Amino acid sequence: MRLLTCQHGSAARVVTFSCLYLLAHLQLLVQIADADITLHQDHNHHRLLNLLDQSDAHQALELNQRNYEPDFAGLDRGIIGRAPQDANTLANNAPRPTDIDQDDIQFWTFPQSISQGPFGQPFEPPLPLNLSATTPTCLEKDLISLAQNQTRNQTDTADSRNIYLTLSTCDQPVLTAAGQTNGPPQLEVYVSRTTSNQQPDKGRSDEVLEMYEGYGNLILRGVTGDIWVGVRAPTASGFDGGYNYELAISIDAPYATYFERDKNKANISDTQITSLDTDMNSSILGTGDITSDVSNFDTWTHMQPPPFNVYVNNHADPTLYGLTRSICGLRNHAQVNESEKSMVRIGGQPSQHFYVGNLTQNTTYNAILTLEHPSGNSTIGGGGSIWPATQFTTKADNNCKIIYNLPFCTDVAYAVPSNPNSTANMTSLKLTYDENVHKDYQNFTKSLQQIPCDTTPSAQYSLARDCSDCANAYKAWLCAVSIPRCADNSSPQENHYLVPRNDSTSRNPQIVVNQIKPGPYKEMLPCKELCYHLMQNCPAALGFACPLEGRGLDDSYGHFNKNDPEWHCNWPGGPKLWNGAGPRVVGWGIMALVLAAAVYIS
Numbered sequence: 001m002r003l004l005t006c007q008h009g010s011a012a013r014v015v016t017f018s019c020l021y022l023l024a025h026l027q028l029l030v031q032i033a034d035a036d037i038t039l040h041q042d043h044n045h046h047r048l049l050n051l052l053d054q055s056d057a058h059q060a061l062e063l064n065q066r067n068y069e070p071d072f073a074g075l076d077r078g079i080i081g082r083a084p085q086d087a088n089t090l091a092n093n094a095p096r097p098t099d100i101d102q103d104d105i106q107f108w109t110f111p112q113s114i115s116q117g118p119f120g121q122p123f124e125p126p127l128p129l130n131l132s133a134t135t136p137t138c139l140e141k142d143l144i145s146l147a148q149n150q151t152r153n154q155t156d157t158a159d160s161r162n163i164y165l166t167l168s169t170c171d172q173p174v175l176t177a178a179g180q181t182n183g184p185p186q187l188e189v190y191v192s193r194t195t196s197n198q199q200p201d202k203g204r205s206d207e208v209l210e211m212y213e214g215y216g217n218l219i220l221r222g223v224t225g226d227i228w229v230g231v232r233a234p235t236a237s238g239f240d241g242g243y244n245y246e247l248a249i250s251i252d253a254p255y256a257t258y259f260e261r262d263k264n265k266a267n268i269s270d271t272q273i274t275s276l277d278t279d280m281n282s283s284i285l286g287t288g289d290i291t292s293d294v295s296n297f298d299t300w301t302h303m304q305p306p307p308f309n310v311y312v313n314n315h316a317d318p319t320l321y322g323l324t325r326s327i328c329g330l331r332n333h334a335q336v337n338e339s340e341k342s343m344v345r346i347g348g349q350p351s352q353h354f355y356v357g358n359l360t361q362n363t364t365y366n367a368i369l370t371l372e373h374p375s376g377n378s379t380i381g382g383g384g385s386i387w388p389a390t391q392f393t394t395k396a397d398n399n400c401k402i403i404y405n406l407p408f409c410t411d412v413a414y415a416v417p418s419n420p421n422s423t424a425n426m427t428s429l430k431l432t433y434d435e436n437v438h439k440d441y442q443n444f445t446k447s448l449q450q451i452p453c454d455t456t457p458s459a460q461y462s463l464a465r466d467c468s469d470c471a472n473a474y475k476a477w478l479c480a481v482s483i484p485r486c487a488d489n490s491s492p493q494e495n496h497y498l499v500p501r502n503d504s505t506s507r508n509p510q511i512v513v514n515q516i517k518p519g520p521y522k523e524m525l526p527c528k529e530l531c532y533h534l535m536q537n538c539p540a541a542l543g544f545a546c547p548l549e550g551r552g553l554d555d556s557y558g559h560f561n562k563n564d565p566e567w568h569c570n571w572p573g574g575p576k577l578w579n580g581a582g583p584r585v586v587g588w589g590i591m592a593l594v595l596a597a598a599v600y601i602s
Contacts, residue, residue: 123381128296130291149252161222167209201230315364417516499523526557
């Protein structure tokens with residue numbers, strides 16, 4: 001029998017309809033007769049059996065037309081209609097935000113014509129990075145890997161490419177049952193490369209994208225044809241509502257990136273953000289050193305707007321359970337997604353700070369660092385990057401207040417003794433401390449001027465240090481001992497590194513007692529390494545010395561342990577934890593810090 005070709009006229013339409021009508025019934029009888037055979041082969045066999053109870057033959061014709069896949073000689077299937085009607089088409093680096101109900105599945109396709117098409121566009125503007133840096137910081141390593149993703153696949157052949165599939169959960173069912181400690185179940189993502197399986201699902205897929213905390217990514221290697229994806233929303237008992245997700249596919253690089261925690265490193269280095277300190281209602285957070293490339297220090301420091309974002313959420317709030325790796329989930333549900341951002345030079349290297357206010361006292365929070373590109377959609381990696389969360393707890397007492405961005409003591413970013421009744425304004429509080437310290441520093445510069453700093457190298461006080469090293473070391477020490485780091489007076493007694501303070505025992509009575517007048521608080525002592533660092537960098541003629549071990553040192557200074565992620569002493573802006581480098585410490589243990597020109601001895 002020959003298939004009738006298209007003809008003009010009503011007679012041709014009647015003949016065509018009649019032929020299709022008869023063909024439908026013949027195919028139906030054959031399918032019913034083979035029902036037992038197809039029971040385990042055709043997932044639509046139950047629908048065919050149900051047709052026995054239907055009297056309208058046109059319904060059989062309609063069913064046949066829905067499942068009919070033409071196969072005409074000489075015509076490419078991509079032209080005729082390769083994908084099922086209910087499969088949505090994905091484009092390169094173009095996420096599709098989509099709602100899905102519980103216990104439902106949706107299908108997507110990524111055609112070969114797109115997977116073998118042109119590569120995507122890098123995000124703009126590019127970050128100022130030295131891709132060949134020999135000793136990059138931890139954060140810089142991650143940024144370099146993102147930059148390399150921008151051109152990583154540009155040499156792939158058109159016949160076989162790696163495909164990057166990512167899914168981020170933006171919304172999820174809401175908790176309705178009490179006592180639930182986990183979020184709803186994660187979305188399920190199934191992938192097929194097989195033309196005969198254009199609706200992949202659980203138990204019938206070539207690959208599975210594993211979801212965790214609202215994010216999943218999968219690399220499909222050596223792709224040569226179409227890709228089909230099934231996204232299934234499971235039943236979420238104890239939760240109400242559906243899901244919303246962003247599915248993205250790319251021939252360039254993962255559209256969104258989550259940097260896994262390195263369990264072999266201290267938490268402080270792989271989260272790439274830490275809480276520098278808190279007070280009762282706020283926290284100051286900071287990234288690690290962004291770059292080791294001196295030529296880019298100024299570019300990063302003056303970058304506006306600052307490139308990173310931070311999201312903060314109450315650790316006990318279940319809203320984000322199951323979404324902590326999804327940027328769109330954080331945007332939609334984090335309690336705090338706005339902060340006061342600033343680029344700073346801490347310890348000389350660029351970093352970004354975040355001041356987060358309106359928090360609840362004595363409460364534990366999670367903070368998550370992200371990098372979100374302004375160019376966003378349709379660019380390589382436009383979905384942004386996210387790092388593991390860090391945790392902090394706000395203070396319980398109100399005698400400490402965070403100050404930061406000081407004009408002179410630029411590395412100070414922590415809580416200081418304050419009086420909530422008279423120094424509620426952060427600007428006036430930080431200027432009170434900063435201006436007094438700056439005056440004392442001016443006295444020191446007069447003493448330093450007596451040292452021959454501009455003489456020939458052989459005549460200077462050290463072949464390894466000069467007067468600028470001494471001035472920097474003195475400034476770091478002076479700011480730390482003059483601006484006490486404040487902790488809750490109610491802090492546990494076992495925290496031996498915290499020293500109770502009152503009007504008679506304050507380290508700096510000129511400022512703290514006479515001007516600030518705080519209530520009782522505890523002080524985190526300055527690190528003794530600051531004192532040693534001062535001795536190491538300044539000439540002996542200035543008469544600096546540090547207390548001896550067991551003879552006053554422990555009363556005035558704390559000890560820094562680079563292997564302990566918890567700070568047990570105060571070292572503004574240093575040491576470089578993010579690079580795993582500790583301070584350079586002089587091995588001699590003499591020294592009670594006494595200034596020739598005068599000021600503080602402890």
